[in-house]
Amino acid sequence: MSEVSEGVQVVDQVATGGEVELDGLKKKYGAVEAVRGVSLNIRRGEFLAILGPSGAGKTTLLNMLTGFEKPTSGAIRINGRDVARLAPHRRGIGVVFQHYALFKHMTVAQNVGFPLRMRRMPLREQRGHIQNALEMVKLEDYGTRFPDQLSGGQQQRVALARAIVFRPALLLMDEPLGALDKRLREHMRVEIKRLQRSLGATVIYVTHDQGEALTMADRVAVMNDGAVEQLGTPTDLYERPASAFVADFVGETNFFRGRSVLDADGRVRVVLDGDPSGNRREVDNDAALRPDRGVEVGVRPEQVSLLPVEGADPLAVPGTVSEVLYEGATALHVVETALGSLNARLSLKNVRETRWAVGDRVAVHWETHAARGYHVAG
Amino acid sequence: MSVDSSQERFTGDPASAVSARHRPDRRWLTLVPLLAVLILLFVVPLCSLLADSFRGGQGFTLENYHEQVTSPVFWRAMRRTLVIAALSTGICVVLGYCMAYALTRVPRRLRGALMVVVLVPYFTSILIRSYAWIAILAPNGLVARTLALVGVDNPPDLVFNQTGMLIGTVQILLPLALLPIYSVMSGIDRAAVRAAQSMGASPAVAHWHVYRPATSSAVLASAALVFISTLGFYVTPALLGGPGDTLIAQSILVQFSNLVDPAGAAAQAVLLLLIVLLLFVVLFRYLAPSLSIGGTTAPARRGSAERHVRHERLLDLRARVLDTVLDVVGRLRLPILVGGWVVGAALLVTPLVVVAIWSFSDATYLIFPPEAYSTRWFADYFADDAWIDSTLLSLGIASASAAIGVVIGGLGAFGLVRGPRRSRVPVAVLVAMPMIVPPMIYSLGFFVLVAPHGLVGTRLGLVLPYVVLGLPFAVSITAAALRNLDVRLENAARSLGAGPLSVLRHVLLPALRPALVSGFVFAFLAAFDDVVVATFMSGPTAVTLPLRMFQDIKLEVSPRTAVVAVVLLGAGVIAVVLRFVTAWLVRAVRVALSRMGAS
Numbered sequence: 020m021s022e023v024s025e026g027v028q029v030v031d032q033v034a035t036g037g038e039v040e041l042d043g044l045k046k047k048y049g050a051v052e053a054v055r056g057v058s059l060n061i062r063r064g065e066f067l068a069i070l071g072p073s074g075a076g077k078t079t080l081l082n083m084l085t086g087f088e089k090p091t092s093g094a095i096r097i098n099g100r101d102v103a104r105l106a107p108h109r110r111g112i113g114v115v116f117q118h119y120a121l122f123k124h125m126t127v128a129q130n131v132g133f134p135l136r137m138r139r140m141p142l143r144e145q146r147g148h149i150q151n152a153l154e155m156v157k158l159e160d161y162g163t164r165f166p167d168q169l170s171g172g173q174q175q176r177v178a179l180a181r182a183i184v185f186r187p188a189l190l191l192m193d194e195p196l197g198a199l200d201k202r203l204r205e206h207m208r209v210e211i212k213r214l215q216r217s218l219g220a221t222v223i224y225v226t227h228d229q230g231e232a233l234t235m236a237d238r239v240a241v242m243n244d245g246a247v248e249q250l251g252t253p254t255d256l257y258e259r260p261a262s263a264f265v266a267d268f269v270g271e272t273n274f275f276r277g278r279s280v281l282d283a284d285g286r287v288r289v290v291l292d293g294d295p296s297g298n299r300r301e302v303d304n305d306a307a308l309r310p311d312r313g314v315e316v317g318v319r320p321e322q323v324s325l326l327p328v329e330g331a332d333p334l335a336v337p338g339t340v341s342e343v344l345y346e347g348a349t350a351l352h353v354v355e356t357a358l359g360s361l362n363a364r365l366s367l368k369n370v371r372e373t374r375w376a377v378g379d380r381v382a383v384h385w386e387t388h389a390a391r392g393y394h395v396a397g
Numbered sequence: 398m399s400v401d402s403s404q405e406r407f408t409g410d411p412a413s414a415v416s417a418r419h420r421p422d423r424r425w426l427t428l429v430p431l432l433a434v435l436i437l438l439f440v441v442p443l444c445s446l447l448a449d450s451f452r453g454g455q456g457f458t459l460e461n462y463h464e465q466v467t468s469p470v471f472w473r474a475m476r477r478t479l480v481i482a483a484l485s486t487g488i489c490v491v492l493g494y495c496m497a498y499a500l501t502r503v504p505r506r507l508r509g510a511l512m513v514v515v516l517v518p519y520f521t522s523i524l525i526r527s528y529a530w531i532a533i534l535a536p537n538g539l540v541a542r543t544l545a546l547v548g549v550d551n552p553p554d555l556v557f558n559q560t561g562m563l564i565g566t567v568q569i570l571l572p573l574a575l576l577p578i579y580s581v582m583s584g585i586d587r588a589a590v591r592a593a594q595s596m597g598a599s600p601a602v603a604h605w606h607v608y609r610p611a612t613s614s615a616v617l618a619s620a621a622l623v624f625i626s627t628l629g630f631y632v633t634p635a636l637l638g639g640p641g642d643t644l645i646a647q648s649i650l651v652q653f654s655n656l657v658d659p660a661g662a663a664a665q666a667v668l669l670l671l672i673v674l675l676l677f678v679v680l681f682r683y684l685a686p687s688l689s690i691g692g693t694t695a696p697a698r699r700g701s702a703e704r705h706v707r708h709e710r711l712l713d714l715r716a717r718v719l720d721t722v723l724d725v726v727g728r729l730r731l732p733i734l735v736g737g738w739v740v741g742a743a744l745l746v747t748p749l750v751v752v753a754i755w756s757f758s759d760a761t762y763l764i765f766p767p768e769a770y771s772t773r774w775f776a777d778y779f780a781d782d783a784w785i786d787s788t789l790l791s792l793g794i795a796s797a798s799a800a801i802g803v804v805i806g807g808l809g810a811f812g813l814v815r816g817p818r819r820s821r822v823p824v825a826v827l828v829a830m831p832m833i834v835p836p837m838i839y840s841l842g843f844f845v846l847v848a849p850h851g852l853v854g855t856r857l858g859l860v861l862p863y864v865v866l867g868l869p870f871a872v873s874i875t876a877a878a879l880r881n882l883d884v885r886l887e888n889a890a891r892s893l894g895a896g897p898l899s900v901l902r903h904v905l906l907p908a909l910r911p912a913l914v915s916g917f918v919f920a921f922l923a924a925f926d927d928v929v930v931a932t933f934m935s936g937p938t939a940v941t942l943p944l945r946m947f948q949d950i951k952l953e954v955s956p957r958t959a960v961v962a963v964v965l966l967g968a969g970v971i972a973v974v975l976r977f978v979t980a981w982l983v984r985a986v987r988v989a990l991s992r993m994g995a996s
Contacts, residue, residue, distance in 0.1 A: 085595050107594040108603070120592035124610040133606070136716060137597035142709040181596065 036064045036221030037098040037188030044093035044103075046079050053079040055245040056093070061189075064219040066212070068232035071242035072268065077225050080242070081193055084223065086110050097188050108137070113187035115195045119178040121166040127153070127177050128162035134185040152184035155214060172203045179211070183218060190215075192224045196231060208235055229269050233257065241265050259304070263315050263393040272317040273361040279392065281310035289314050289392055293357045298334055302392040313395035322389035323363035325352060325375055331382035340379045354383055425816040428824060431809025431872065435827055439865045442842035443670070443834070449845060450663035461664035471665060474648040481559065481634075481644065482627035485566040486574075489623045490616060492567075493574035495737030501582045502734075511738070518745040519572035522926045524943050525962040527633040529748030530565045531556055531954050532755050532765040534637075539751060539765050561637035562644075566627055568744045573626065574619040575741075581615035601727025602720055614683045621680040625673055629835020632928050636950060645669050646837040650932070653841060663845075666838040677833055681826075753966075756959035763954040774960045784945065784961070791925055791942035794856060798863035799871075799920035803913055805864070806871025806920075811905070813872065814879040825876075832869040836929040839865070844933035854936015862930045867920025874919065878912030 039061040046054040054076045061067045071077050082088035084095060086107035095103040102110045113134075122130050128149050135145045153159045156176035166174055175195060182190055195211070196204045212235050215222050226232055232239045233253040240250045241264075249261040260266035263274065277291040280299060287308040288299035302308070302316060328337060338356035352363045352375055361383065365375075375381060453460050465471045496515075500508055518526065533539045534556035544552045555561055585608065593603035631646040638644070643651065645665065653662035677684065726733070751765065756774060758767035778784050813824050831839065843862050844853070852858035882905075890904045906913075931944035946958045 085591070087591060087594075106599070107591070108597050108599050110595075111597070112595060114592065114595040116588055116592050118586075118588060120586075120588035122589055122593070122607055122610075133593065133598075134596035137593075137602065137720075139717060139720075141713050181592075185596070 036190075036219050038063050039189050039221055039223070040094075040096040041084075042094040042096065044080065044083055044095065045091045046076075046083060046088060047091045052245055054083070054090075057242075057247055059240060059247065059250065061221055061223065064221055066215055066222045066224065066235060066237045068224045068226060068236035068239045069242055070226055070229060070232040070239050070269070072227060075242040076245040077227070077242055078193075079245075081191065081225050084189075084191055085112060085114055111185070111187055113182035113185065113190040115178050115182045115190070115192040117194045118198055119166075119174050121174055121177055121181075123166055125165075126162065127158065127164050127166065127169070130166065130177055131162075131180045131184050133181065138185065148184055152180040155183065155217075156180045156210075171199050172207065175199060175207060176210075179214065183214070183220065186218075188221065190220045190222045192222065194226055194228075195224075196226075196228075204231075211235065233269070239269075241268065243268070260317070260391065263317060263395075266317040266391065266393070271320050271362065271364075273320060273323065275316045275318075275358045275361075276395075277314050277316055277392075279308050279310050279312050279314045279394075287392075289316055291316065291358055293359070294336065295357050296333060296336075300334065300390065301387045302390045303388045304391050308392050308394065314392045315395055316390050316392050318361075318385045318390050320351065320362040320364040321349075321366075322385050323361065324384050325354065325363050325365065325381040326384055328380050328382050332384055335382035335384040338381055338383050340375045340377055340381060343375065343377060354381060356383055425812055425820070427808040428812030428816055428820070430805045431812070431828070431868070432824070434805055434864060435831075435868065438843070438861055439831055439839070440827075442839065442846045445846045446663050446838070446842035447667055449660055450667045452660055452663075461660045462668075464661060465664045465668065471648065474643050474645050475668075477559070477642065478628060478645040481563060481566065482624050484563055485570060485627050486620050486624045488563075488567050489570050489574035490578075490620045492737055492741050493571060493578055493619060494612075494616060495734055496571075496741045497575050497579035497582050499734040499738055500579055501585075511742075514742050514745055515572050515575060518568070518749060519576075520922065521749060521966075522922075522943065522962070523569050524632055524636075524926065524928060524946055525752060525958065526569055526748045527565050527636045528946070528950055528954075528958050528962075529752045529755075530561065530568070530637055531950070532751050532763060532959075533747060534561050534564065535763055535765075535954070537762075537764045539747075542766070556637055557639045559638065559642055562634045562642060564744075565633040565637040566630060568748065569633060570623045570626055571741060571745060574623050577619045577622070578612060578615050581612055585611050599724055599727050601723040601730060604727075605719070605723050614686075617680065617683040618686065621676060621684050625676055625833060628669065628673055629837055631835075631837050632947065636947075646835055646929075649837050649841060659845060662841060666841055669835060670838050673833060673835065752959045752962045755956050756963040758956045758959075761955055767956075774956045775964075778957065778960045778964065783940075784942075784957075787940050787942040787945045788961070788964075790856075790939055794859050794863060794941065795921045795925035797856075798860045798924045799867050799917045801860070801864045802867035802871045802920040803875075803917045806868050806916060807875050807909070807913055809868075810872045810875035810879055814876050815884070828869055828872045830869075831865050836866070836927070840930045840933045843930070853934055854939050856939060858934045859931065859939065859941065862934065863924035863927065866923045866927065866930070870919035870923060871913075871916035874916040875909060875912045878909050882908050 039059075041057055041059045041061075044054055044057045045052065057076075057080060059067070069077055069080065079088060083090045083103070086102070086105060086109075090103050093103065094101045097110075097112075102112075122133065125133070131149045131152050132145045135148055140148070149162065150159060153162060156179050158173060158176050158180065161169065161173065161177075166177065169177065175198075178195070182192075192211075196207050199207060208231060214220075224231070224236065233256070236253060238250060238252055239256050241248045241256065243264050249256060249265045251259075251261075256265060256269050260269060260272075263272075266272040267274070275291045277289045277294075277300075279287050279289055282288050282299060286301075287305045287310050288301055289308075290297065290299055294300075300316070308314065325340070326332075326335060331337075336356045336358055338354040338361075340352055341355050341360070342351075342353035344351040344353075346364075347367075349364050349366055352365060354361055354363060363383065450461055451457050451459070500511055503511065531538065535541070536552075536554075538556075540555060541552045553560075555564070587608075589607045589611075590600075590603045593607045594600065598606065629646050630644060631650070634642065634644045635647055638647075646669075649662050649665045649669070652658050652665055755765055755767065757770045757772065758764070759769035759771040759773060760767055809824075809828070813821060813828070840862065847853065847858060847861075852861075886904055886908070887900050890900045895903065926943060927941070928943045928947045931941040932947075935941055935944050942961065946961055949955070950958055
C-alpha cells in the first residue's frame with residue numbers, strides 16, 4: 020500500500036522525539052484571521068506549552084497541527100518534512116484529545132492497538148507494543164476492560180498510551196487534564212512529565228491553565244488574539260512578562276496607570292496617576308520604555324508589602340485595608356489607595372507579626388525590581 | 398411550623414395545606430382512561446380474533462390453521478411479503494443511512510432544506526403517494542414517456558407488479574428508516590473519528606471502526622421498523638401490485654370478504670401477528686428507544702474482548718482486505734453520498750410534484766405529463782356532493798378521534814412518566830402496540846367484534862378504532878416532552894402553593910402545548926390517512942375520503958385523487974399560514990396593549 024509507506028510513519032523502536040518547526044502558520048476565515056503567523060521551533064525532546072485564553076487561536080493552531088484544518092499559509096516541518104498539507108491520518112502525530120475520545124466499543128487493549136492496526140502491524144507483534152505502552156501508564160492489568168469501566172484518570176492514561184504506542188515524532192495534547200478533578204490533575208502533571216522525559220518525546224501541550232503550563236513545560240508560548248505574545252521559560256514568563264496581557268494572564272498583577280517621563284539622568288521613570296507623593300518611580304524594565312507615553316505599571320500581589328504608616332518609605336503609598344481573605348498559607352489583603360484598589364498577598368508568617376485588620380491604615384510598598392511598565396496600547 | 402404559618406397568611410386555610418402534604422401519590426390514576434381504551438378497544442378485539450381463529454363447526458378446532466398452513470396460496474403470499482419486506486428494508490436502510498450521514502455533514506442551512514425534502518413526503522398521505530407512482534410508472538406515465546423521447550419504445554413494466562410495489566414501499570418507508578438513524582447520528586461526537594484519523598485511519602476506515610458501531614443499534618431499530626411496517630402493508634401493494642401479487646394483508650382481506658371465510662382470515666391474521674410479535678420481542682432492545690419506551694437505551698455493541706491466537710493470521714488478513722476495500726469506498730464517499738441524496742430526493746419528491754401537475758390535467762384517463770391542462774377536475778370535485786360529504790366526514794372523524802386521543806393520551810403520558818416506575822415498560826409496550834400490529838389484523842378483529850352491535854357504518858364505529866390508532870403518537874410525543882420537563886418545576890409550583898389543577902394549568906399545559914399539538918397532528922393524520930379500518934367500518938352512508946379515493950383509483954386511474962391531494966395540501970398550507978398570521982396578530986395586539994398600559 021503506497022499510502023502506508025509514504026504517509027503513516029513506521030513504528031519507531033527508538034524512543035526519540037522529532038524536531039518540529041512551525042513556520043509562519045496563518046489561518047483566515049474569510050476576513051477574520053484566527054491565527055496570524057505563528058512561528059515556533061520545538062527542539063527534540065522539548066515540552067512546549069501553548070497557553071492562552073479561549074479565543075486566542077489555540078484550537079485553530081492545534082487543528083492545523085493535527086490536520087483537521089488546512090493552514091492559509093505557512094509550513095509545519097517535522098524532522099524537516101513539511102506535513103502542513105497532508106491528511107490527518109498521514110501525519111503520524113500522536114494526539115491526546117480533550118475528552119480522551121476513547122473508542123467505547125473497544126477494549127483498552129484494542130484502543131491502544133488501534134494505531135498499530137492502522138499501520139498493518141500483525142496482531143502477534145502488536146501485543147508486545149500494547150503491553151509496553153500500558154505498562155508505561157501503569158495500566159498493564161486493564162487491557163481487557165472497556166473504557167466505561169475505568170475512572171477518569173485511568174481513561175486519561177489509556178488515551179496517553181494510545182497516543183505514544185506508535186512512538187510518534189510529535190505528541191500533541193489538547194487540554195488533557197481538563198476533565199479531571201484538582202488533586203488528580205496535579206498528580207497527572209507529574210506522571211505526564213515523567214513519561215515525556217523517559218520517552219524523550221517532543222510534546223506540544225495546549226492549555227488554558229497557567230499552573231499546568233508553568234509546572235510542566237520547558238518553554239511556554241503565550242497566545243493572544245491569534246499570535247504568540249511571548250515565548251519563554253516559565254521563569255521568564257512569570258518574572259519578566261513581555262506585556263500587560265502576559266502579566267495579567269500568567270499569575271495575578273496589580274496595574275496602576277501612569278505616564279512615562281524622561282529623567283535628568285537619561286532614564287525613563289513613571290509618574291502614577293493620583294500618586295499623592297507625585298514621585299517619579301523606577302521600574303525594572305525602564306530600558307524598554309519610551310518617554311512621554313501612557314504606561315501601565317504592574318506589580319504582583321506577593322511583591323507588595325504592607326507597612327505601618329509611621330516612619331514609612333517616602334515612596335510608599337498610604338491606604339486602608341478594606342478586606343482580608345484568608346487563603347491558608349497566605350492571606351489576600353485588599354487595600355484602597357489613591358492609586359486605586361490593589362491586592363497584597365502576605366505570607367501568614369508575616370501576618371503573625373503584623374496582623375492587619377479591615378480598616379487599618381497601612382503604607383503600601385514594593386521594591387523597584389518588582390515593578391514593570393507596559394505601554395498602553397493605542 | 399413557620400412554613401405552615403406563612404401559608405396560613407396567604408391561603409387562610411392551613412388545614413388543606415397540611416392534608417395535601419400527606420395525601421398519597423395518586424398520579425397513576427391518570428393511566429386509567431388510557432389503559433381502559435387500549436384494553437377494551439384494542440386488546441379485546443385481538444383476543445376475540447384469536448378465539449375466532451380456533452372456532453369451527455363444533456367448538457374448538459385447529460382446522461383453520463391446518464387449512465392455511467397447507468395452502469400454497471397462503472405460503473406464496475407469505476413468501477412474497479417476506480421478500481418484499483426484506484428488499485425494501487435493505488434499500489431503505491442503506492439509502493437512509495447514507496442520506497442521514499450526509500445530513501449531519503452539510504451546512505446548517507442546506508440541512509434545513511433537505512429535512513423539508515424528507516419531512517413533507519413523510520406527512521403526505523400514503524394513499525396519495527402510492528397513487529402518484531401509478532402516474533410515474535404506468536405505460537402512459539412519466540418514465541415511459543421520457544424513455545420514449547430517448548427512443549426506448551418498449552420500456553420494462555414498472556407498475557402493477559412487484560417492482561412497482563417495491564418502489565412505492567421504499568418511497569413510503571424511507572423517511573421512517575432515515576429519521577431514527579439521523580437522530581442518533583446527530584448526537585454522535587466526532588472526536589472519536591478525529592482520534593482514529595490522527596492514529597492513521599483514513600476517513601472511511603475511521604468511519605467503519607469508530608462511527609458505524611455507534612449507529613448500529615439505530616440501524617437495527619429502523620430496519621426493524623421498516624420490516625414490520627412492510628409486513629402489514631396493504632394500500633401500496635394493492636395499488637401498485639399486479640393481480641397475482643397479493644401480500645399477506647391483502648390475502649387476509651380476500652379470505653375474509655371474497656372467500657367469506659372469517660375463521661380462515663382470523664387464522665392468517667394470527668399467524669402474521671405471531672411473526673410481528675416475535676420480531677418485536679427479538680428486537681425489543683433496539684426498538685425501545687425509537688418507540689420512546691424509556692429506560693432501556695440499547696448499549697452499543699462491543700467488540701469481542703478476547704481473540705484466539707490461532708485465528709490471528711486470519712484476522713490480520715481480514716483487516717487487510719477490509720481496510721483496502723474501505724480505502725476504495727472512502728475515495729468514492731462523495732459520489733456515494735451525493736448519489737444517495739439524488740436518488741433519495743428524486744424518490745421522495747417526484748410523486749408530490751407529479752400529483753400537483755396531474756391535478757390540472759384535462760384528460761379523463763392516465764397520461765402523464767398531461768397533454769392539455771384545465772381545472773375541470775377541480776370543478777368536478779367541488780360539484781360532487783358525495784366527494785364533499787366524504788371530505789367533511791373524514792375531517793370530522795379524524796379531528797374527533799385525534800382530540801379524544803390527545804386528552805386520553807396526554808393524561809396517560811403523565812401517568813406513564815410521573816407514575817409508578819414498575820408500570821412504565823409494560824404500559825409503554827402496550828401503547829406502542831397499535832403502531833406495531835398491522836392495521837389489517839386490528840381492523841378485522843374490531844370489525845368482527847362490533848359488527849353484531851350495529852356500529853358498522855356509523856361515525857362512532859369509525860372514531861373508536863381511530864382513537865386507538867392515534868394513541869401511540871399522542872402518548873409517545875407527550876411523554877417525550879414530559880421527560881424533558883424538569884419535575885422540579887412541578888415541585889416548585891406546589892411548594893409555592895399551587896394545587897394539582899393549578900400545576901396542570903400554569904405549568905404543565907403551557908410547557909406541553911407544542912407536544913400536544915404535534916400529537917394531535919400525528920393522530921389526525923393516522924386517522925385521516927387510513928384506508929384499512931374504513932374498508933371494514935364504512936357503510937353506504939359513511940364513506941371516508943381515503944376509502945372513496947382508494948375505490949376510485951381501483952375503478953379507474955383519473956386525476957380526481959390528485960385534485961383531492963392538492964386541495965388538502967392547499968388547506969394544510971393555508972392552515973399553517975393562518976396560524977402564523979394569527980400568532981403575529983395576537984402578538985401585535987399584545988404589544989400595543991402593553992404600550993398603552995405603560996403610558
